[in-house]
Amino acid sequence: MSSKILNKMLSGFEGKQEDLIPILQSIQEKFGFLSEANVKQAARFLKISENQIFGVASFYSQFRFTEPGRNSIKVCLGTACHVRGGQILSDAVGRDLEITHGQTTTDKRFDFERVACLGCCALAPVIQINDDIYSKMSVIHLRETMEKYE
Amino acid sequence: MNDFQKMKNAAQRKWDSLRNNKIPVIFLGTASCGRAAGATTVLDTIRTTLKKRKIKAKIVEVGCIGPCYLEPLMDIQLPGKPRVSYSNVTPKLAKLILESNLIKGNPLSKLAIGYFGDSIDGFTDGLPRFFDLPMLKPQTRVVLRNCGIIDPEEIDHYMANDGYQGLVNAFIKGPLDVIAEVEQAGLRGRGGAGFPTFRKWKICRESPGKQKYMICNADEGDPGAFMNRSLIEGDPHAVLEGLVIAAYAIGATKAYIYIRAEYPLAIARLKKAIRQMKKYGFLGANILDSGFDLDITIKEGAGAFVCGEETALIASIEGKRGMPKSRPPFPAVAGLHGMPTIINNVETLGTLPNILRKGASWYSQLGIQGNSGTKTFSLVGKIRRAGLIEVPLGMTLRKIIFDIGGGTLKPFKAVQTGGPSGGCLSGEFLDTPVNYESLAAAGSIMGSGGLIVMDEDTCIVDVARYFLDFTQRESCGKCSPCRVGTRHLVEILQRITRGEGKIEDLDKLQTLGETIKRGSLCGLGQTAPNPVLTTLKYFRSEYLMHVNEKHCEAAVCRALIEYRVVPENCTGCQLCVSVCPTEAITGPRSEVHNLDPEKCIKCRACYEICRFDAIAGDAIIIKSKRG
Numbered sequence: 001m002s003s004k005i006l007n008k009m010l011s012g013f014e015g016k017q018e019d020l021i022p023i024l025q026s027i028q029e030k031f032g033f034l035s036e037a038n039v040k041q042a043a044r045f046l047k048i049s050e051n052q053i054f055g056v057a058s059f060y061s062q063f064r065f066t067e068p069g070r071n072s073i074k075v076c077l078g079t080a081c082h083v084r085g086g087q088i089l090s091d092a093v094g095r096d097l098e099i100t101h102g103q104t105t106t107d108k109r110f111d112f113e114r115v116a117c118l119g120c121c122a123l124a125p126v127i128q129i130n131d132d133i134y135s136k137m138s139v140i141h142l143r144e145t146m147e148k149y150e
Numbered sequence: 151m152n153d154f155q156k157m158k159n160a161a162q163r164k165w166d167s168l169r170n171n172k173i174p175v176i177f178l179g180t181a182s183c184g185r186a187a188g189a190t191t192v193l194d195t196i197r198t199t200l201k202k203r204k205i206k207a208k209i210v211e212v213g214c215i216g217p218c219y220l221e222p223l224m225d226i227q228l229p230g231k232p233r234v235s236y237s238n239v240t241p242k243l244a245k246l247i248l249e250s251n252l253i254k255g256n257p258l259s260k261l262a263i264g265y266f267g268d269s270i271d272g273f274t275d276g277l278p279r280f281f282d283l284p285m286l287k288p289q290t291r292v293v294l295r296n297c298g299i300i301d302p303e304e305i306d307h308y309m310a311n312d313g314y315q316g317l318v319n320a321f322i323k324g325p326l327d328v329i330a331e332v333e334q335a336g337l338r339g340r341g342g343a344g345f346p347t348f349r350k351w352k353i354c355r356e357s358p359g360k361q362k363y364m365i366c367n368a369d370e371g372d373p374g375a376f377m378n379r380s381l382i383e384g385d386p387h388a389v390l391e392g393l394v395i396a397a398y399a400i401g402a403t404k405a406y407i408y409i410r411a412e413y414p415l416a417i418a419r420l421k422k423a424i425r426q427m428k429k430y431g432f433l434g435a436n437i438l439d440s441g442f443d444l445d446i447t448i449k450e451g452a453g454a455f456v457c458g459e460e461t462a463l464i465a466s467i468e469g470k471r472g473m474p475k476s477r478p479p480f481p482a483v484a485g486l487h488g489m490p491t492i493i494n495n496v497e498t499l500g501t502l503p504n505i506l507r508k509g510a511s512w513y514s515q516l517g518i519q520g521n522s523g524t525k526t527f528s529l530v531g532k533i534r535r536a537g538l539i540e541v542p543l544g545m546t547l548r549k550i551i552f553d554i555g556g557g558t559l560k561p562f563k564a565v566q567t568g569g570p571s572g573g574c575l576s577g578e579f580l581d582t583p584v585n586y587e588s589l590a591a592a593g594s595i596m597g598s599g600g601l602i603v604m605d606e607d608t609c610i611v612d613v614a615r616y617f618l619d620f621t622q623r624e625s626c627g628k629c630s631p632c633r634v635g636t637r638h639l640v641e642i643l644q645r646i647t648r649g650e651g652k653i654e655d656l657d658k659l660q661t662l663g664e665t666i667k668r669g670s671l672c673g674l675g676q677t678a679p680n681p682v683l684t685t686l687k688y689f690r691s692e693y694l695m696h697v698n699e700k701h702c703e704a705a706v707c708r709a710l711i712e713y714r715v716v717p718e719n720c721t722g723c724q725l726c727v728s729v730c731p732t733e734a735i736t737g738p739r740s741e742v743h744n745l746d747p748e749k750c751i752k753c754r755a756c757y758e759i760c761r762f763d764a765i766a767g768d769a770i771i772i773k774s775k776r777g
Contacts, residue, residue, distance in 0.1 A: 020469035021452055025411070059471040059626075060452030062411055079374035079566065079602045080530040082616050088754050095731060095753070116455065116620070118412060119376035120186040121528055121600075122218030122536035133186040139755040140729055 002031065006038055010045045020046060024057055032068045061116075069104045069111035071149040073097075073129050078117030080124035085138075089125055090114055092139045096146065109150070154318055154438055157430060158309055165310030174207040174252055177225035177233065179298060181214035181383040182415055183376070183537075187221035188240070195241035196224075199248050207252065213384020215298025217285050218537035220263065223298075226251045231273055233266040234259075235280050285535045288553050290516060292524045293500045294540045297384030302419055305426040308387040314432060316506030320395045321440040323506075325355065328399040332502070334510035336522035341367060341458075341495030342568065342597040343673075344586035350492060354400045354482040357490040361404065364397035365486070365493040367463060368409035368416070371455040372569030373620065375600035377526040378496035380538045382409075382416040385500070386423040392499030394432065394444055395506060400492050403443050408463055411450040420448060455570075455624035459672050460485075460493045462626065473626045474672035495598065497526055518544035521585035525596070529555050531566075531603040541584075548580040551603055558605040564689070566604065568597025570617045570624075571677030573684030574610060593684045595677065609706035610689040611696050615643035617681035621674060632675030635666035639682060646693065647707040649700035656693055660686060705767035708752045712767070717742045719764035726756035726765060 104111040123135030220237035227233040264280030300307035333348035457472040466472035485491025521543040534556035573594035622636040663679030702710040722740040734750040737743030
């Protein structure tokens with residue numbers, strides 16, 4: 001099933017090396033991560049090796065190779081967030097979910113990433129859950145905020 | 151060009167009808183910062199209130215006008231009355247303001263912060279003009295002139311405010327005169343390095359190559375910087391018009407915008423603006439009958455800070471790992487696919503339409519000799535009035551931080567300029583005029599414009615560790631001075647923040663930092679040690695305190711602080727007990743609590759929640775809360 005969807009997606013590209021990152025971005029947007037099967041199919045389409053694809057994909061922090069959780073929580077560690085306690089938030093998320101950044105909880109409820117900057121520095125510290133950005137966050141509000149997501 | 155005048159007239163009518171409105175107009179700042187502050191729920195409330203009360207009004211979503219600390223910002227313009235602005239609008243407040251304004255015609259001036267346009271007796275009494283507010287008055291808005299004023303998704307709003315006039319003027323002049331105009335204006339690259347824009351363009355124009363490329367660098371990877379995001383979200387056409395002008399000047403028929411995937415709203419607005427441009431004939435074949443063709447492709451970055459570096463950015467567009475190459479050849483000679491390529495920053499491009507519209511002599515009068523024009527900054531950190539600002543080059547740091555930003559709550563300690571490639575400057579530099587040379591002389595850089603203000607609650611060693619940790623992780627790994635050297639720097643700094651530093655470590659940081667600067671391949675490594683070197687120079691006593699006394703005065707380095715209960719302040723309310731994740735705090739209600747330092751993981755939850763300042767860190771009693 002997924003191979004058909006991917007085929008259709010790939011047909012929108014020319015198949016040049018330049019298309020590689022946009023293709024990986026489309027795959028991740030659709031399937032949530034880069035699975036081995038999907039990378040294989042993309043490699044055939046681009047006429048390059050799977051290793052080449054993993055070589056490029058692993059360089060960029062955007063790409064993930066494991067299935068994400070139902071909700072994704074990102075803690076901003078930009079400079080403004082750092083001086084206003086971003087690291088403390090990051091630690092608290094890890095403690096609450098019992099995982100470290102880059103991992104997904106065993107019940108797949110959350111995955112947890114740290115990001116370099118969300119660009120909302122004037123309202124630091126900020127976290128993002130799915131598409132929602134929460135500003136002026138504190139350890140205290142963190143738990144009640146996370147509870148909104150099942 | 152006749153068509154242009156017709157389109158402009160139509161746009162003007164549309165804009166005028168909004169200003170000479172027959173129904174109330176509600177402006178709401180819904181840029182990313184506004185949304186983070188809750189603007190979308192305010193928008194929902196506005197919609198339901200209008201519906202419930204059966205009121206006809208127009209809602210205009212605008213970008214960020216600058217004072218992010220006041221967001222969400224909502225303005226109301228009643229027919230025949232000035233636009234009045236309200237800050238920190240919650241859904242409840244929005245409802246109150248709407249009902250008062252739209253039903254009773256009462257602007258609730260006491261709740262408002264300012265008005266736009268002309269003052270009207272009895273309506274704007276006692277209210278200041280918005281642009282006379284202390285944060286805005288010292289500013290000069292050139293690049294940001296439309297941000298927060300127009301609907302960024304309406305090309306007509308942009309055109310009615312002289313949009314695309316610069317492009318028309320460029321076509322009348324011809325490419326060589328456009329380059330000459332930019333030379334006369336004295337525009338230097340706003341991405342940070344400050345290289346004269348015209349010179350780069352000239353090299354590219356004169357380089358042989360079948361295809362030339364124009365690239366807009368919207369990667370904005372500096373943590374603590376959001377000027378480019380705000381400009382694209384608030385006025386995307388300004389950046390796009392600049393991109394077309396630049397492409398025309400260098401003779402490129404293909405353009406790219408390389409933008410961070412973390413900026414979804416900016417990407418969506420660019421896409422929409424590009425569609426509008428095509429419809430109006432500002433893109434595609436034979437733009438405005440000039441004989442010039444241009445296509446723009448948006449490339450989303452995939453999360454690599456090093457891709458802000460020109461050659462790495464090009465590698466990334468080509469679908470490779472974003473690793474820098476040694477230069478020369480410079481991209482202007484051999485860039486994307488080996489062809490002459492120009493990469494300009496978002497702000498540089500956003501400035502161009504203004505120069506072409508109002509002329510080089512007008513622009514060169516702004517700023518100071520050798521540093522003409524304005525620069526946008528994101529003014530953040532421990533500052534009262536945080537947000538996006540634009541000032542003429544040459545303004546002092548003191549004026550920016552204290553007059554515009556309102557200063558710090560606690561005594562000022564340092565300002566970090568230029569992101570991870572920049573440095574921390576101490577109070578003795580506050581009277582330094584901000585320009586490319588003066589900041590470089592102080593050991594920092596202008597960078598793309600992040601200004602992070604720090605007060606006494608910020609530990610300078612921790613900040614240096616933070617930046618090095620960042621650059622170390624973002625190093626592409628191609629050259630060893632950067633890959634190995636930054637890692638070593640981080641390890642030393644970590645040791646110092648844990649209280650395990652030795653006095654020799656300071657010399658090691660110094661020599662290693664200088665070696666990395668000299669030996670690295672690209673700008674990332676060449677500037678990575680700056681935060682360490684500047685802090686060692688200007689804040690040496692703080693390093694010494696960490697090393698010799700194992701003491702962190704700012705109570706930030708976690709290994710060097712301990713939280714404790716201040717018995718005379720503790721009321722025994724048990725709030726801290728309820729939030730402590732490790733049961734380190736105990737105590738019956740109404741009695742002074744006990745904090746077990748063995749169990750405490752220093753998560754700060756108790757400190758944040760205590761309403762009585764009854765939790766303190768280390769030997770230093772933190773008297774007031776973080777602002």
